[in-house]
Amino acid sequence: MKSVDHSAIVILGASGDLARRKLIPALDSLKQSGRIGENCVVVGSGRKEFSDEEFRSHVDASPAIAPLLHYHAGIPGLKAYLGGLGRFETVIVFFSLPPKVYADTAAALEEEGFGEETRIIVEKPFGYDVESSRELNRRLAEHFPEVNIYRIDHYLAKEAVQNILVFRFANSLFYPTWNSGYIESIQINASEELGVESRGSYFDGAGVLRDMVQNHLMQMLSLMTMEAPVTLESEDIRVQKVNVLKALEVVRFARGQYEGYRSEPMVDPDSTTETYAELELRIRNFRWEGVPVYIRTGKALGRKGTEIGIRFKKLPKLLYNHDGNLEPNRIIFQIQPTTGIVIDHTVKVPGTDRTIAQSQLDFCLSDAFGPPVVEDAYQRLLMDALDGDRTLYVSAQETELAWKVLEEVVNQDELFLYRRGSMPKSALGVDWIDFTGYQSGC
């Protein structure tokens, strides 16, 4: 286990919800497990005026983390305040702020004297399209080098997502089949049961393409299809993800909106924002030519679940069920809420002559290692940032390339409507895997 000491964690927007609900509890856990030492400090900063004690109380600090917590209102004077608390080998600044102020905040930090060794952590959205993402990256880069800009994609911190590269590159059984010779298609699904709820204001300006596809689903797609990295260094992995994104193009897509969306709070009554999207993409490279990659994601659907399905090609010769009904093998990566892997394979039905059926080889990630040590994504991400490990963070180049892939798609208006709580029939005629059949493994 990594551990650090003599580090400063600055949280901008510290009086907000995220700090109290996620960041301070994550730091508390890290402190309690000894992964951040006694000589670290956590400095909250925001528009409100708090004493240290008021801040500790505001965030419900536990006795473990409370002694490390401090507060300084606003950025001016923050550098000197930090200097008064000690000397720190590492300073990370978490932007718990609206993205529209990221660039100005970076400028203010530099002006305040935070050097380029300072690591800044920002959350999505990283821009609104190709142009705006480039502009944001350009402006951040004026103040901090790319190597110290940490862009969070929460999906990358999920255990089941981290396991994708292990599955692919630490198993000699599977890698020989991981190409267009054996794989027929790849399906990436992210279904939500909830509608926009209280997020109408943000969501109506985004849509699922910006909120889910450009970041989380593109990242999973890259991990699932990238070439083997030369090493596991974050830069070597990034290069291979970038190679996928450069080769990626959308060949078809469809946008949907659930009935009643326009009446949701804070949503434009004439909104053409998509709450559902389905895409067929192709990766134009040697490994994947001819293999469609399908993405489907939506809100207010009939089920909740994120999973990736690999569908294998038919056998070269059908010995069993030669009327053509032999189901192809599938590997299902269950990302959430279940975390596991299922291999759907063909077996002989016991007691019959040669009747065959599909059955499952199951692996439940959350059960396999005893009571799961569920590490909150923020624990992992903060620890990696303190340690300088950018593997689970997204680079400027990746965000811009992902926007570029979606360039033609994100500004469309055409929509079909679907009923709340339904699973709309594939708008592209894709033969979607019924992922519900795989929920029982864990």
Place this chain on the structure above:
Amino acid sequence: MKSVDHSAIVILGASGDLARRKLIPALDSLKQSGRIGENCVVVGSGRKEFSDEEFRSHVDASPAIAPLLHYHAGIPGLKAYLGGLGRFETVIVFFSLPPKVYADTAAALEEEGFGEETRIIVEKPFGYDVESSRELNRRLAEHFPEVNIYRIDHYLAKEAVQNILVFRFANSLFYPTWNSGYIESIQINASEELGVESRGSYFDGAGVLRDMVQNHLMQMLSLMTMEAPVTLESEDIRVQKVNVLKALEVVRFARGQYEGYRSEPMVDPDSTTETYAELELRIRNFRWEGVPVYIRTGKALGRKGTEIGIRFKKLPKLLYNHDGNLEPNRIIFQIQPTTGIVIDHTVKVPGTDRTIAQSQLDFCLSDAFGPPVVEDAYQRLLMDALDGDRTLYVSAQETELAWKVLEEVVNQDELFLYRRGSMPKSALGVDWIDFTGYQSGC
């Protein structure tokens, strides 16, 4: 489901144990499930004099099977007796007899007028070595054509064994790796906890090489490594099994005997019969050159279990655990008492940075299809013989070739001793898979 009618099943040696304990109960089940019709007859024949009623009572016949049961003492007159019971489209004759009388019995049947369309069913041992097996086959062939000689290998009727070809040839995920490019070694294990018990007289004249390796383990080896058959017709499968046996050779072997074996009832006090054997074989063909096949079987061992392990090669490049400790993938076929498949693969340990560990993808054959419809091997085998399906039976050519592979091995004297109830260290230095670790899946 297959079903037959107007068939006669003749059991020679019908007053013996096998008929009462196995054959009649199997026929009873087939009758009750409607797979053998009202116009079938089962004629017991033996040295004892029974009336039909006495025979029915002797074998504890249920009301379902009793009306079909008849008895005729000895072979002379049997044909006429059968003629008196009706006209039958199919006649099968089960030799529940000592192998040494097989040939004379076949001659007597022919003399009695059983034509070459009669199917005869015999059980192992099929000879004692190459010469004696050829002689037995030659003599049987004087009276009945090979196509009507059904040699039982009980292992072939096991569900987990029947599933081997389905796994290999109905799954596009696995077949690309099934060769020397990806597979490092194949291990076939059959461990028994029991010693010779009451079978000392038979066993001491045989040994595990003749009792287990020449038949059951060679058959499993063939199924695991054969080329794809052109169709699933028994002849097409046989051809490919024969191709393996022709290419097979023993490169090393070791024989063992458990301490105390020579004091077992009916065992020669100076016996050099092996109760344990370990072999390294090679299949000299394009697919398997360079891949050792290990066989291990024994009695009075520390555990009971039959399984086949496929160990995959190392990855071409170790990204994870590059100190060289990355365990290779394994596929474990559990044959008995557990019937299932386990894929041992590498996963990321949740909550760690990039620590990896082995974990299991599990498939339990006996659980997957609800409460298992356990079909007794004899039900399946008798039904197949009535139907003329020889897929689960062994040909003359296979038995002779299997003897030939073991020619240099079966007449050796050298032995090492092992303790009853132990698992002897591999005499050949083979890194045996610890199959006990895979017993929990079902």
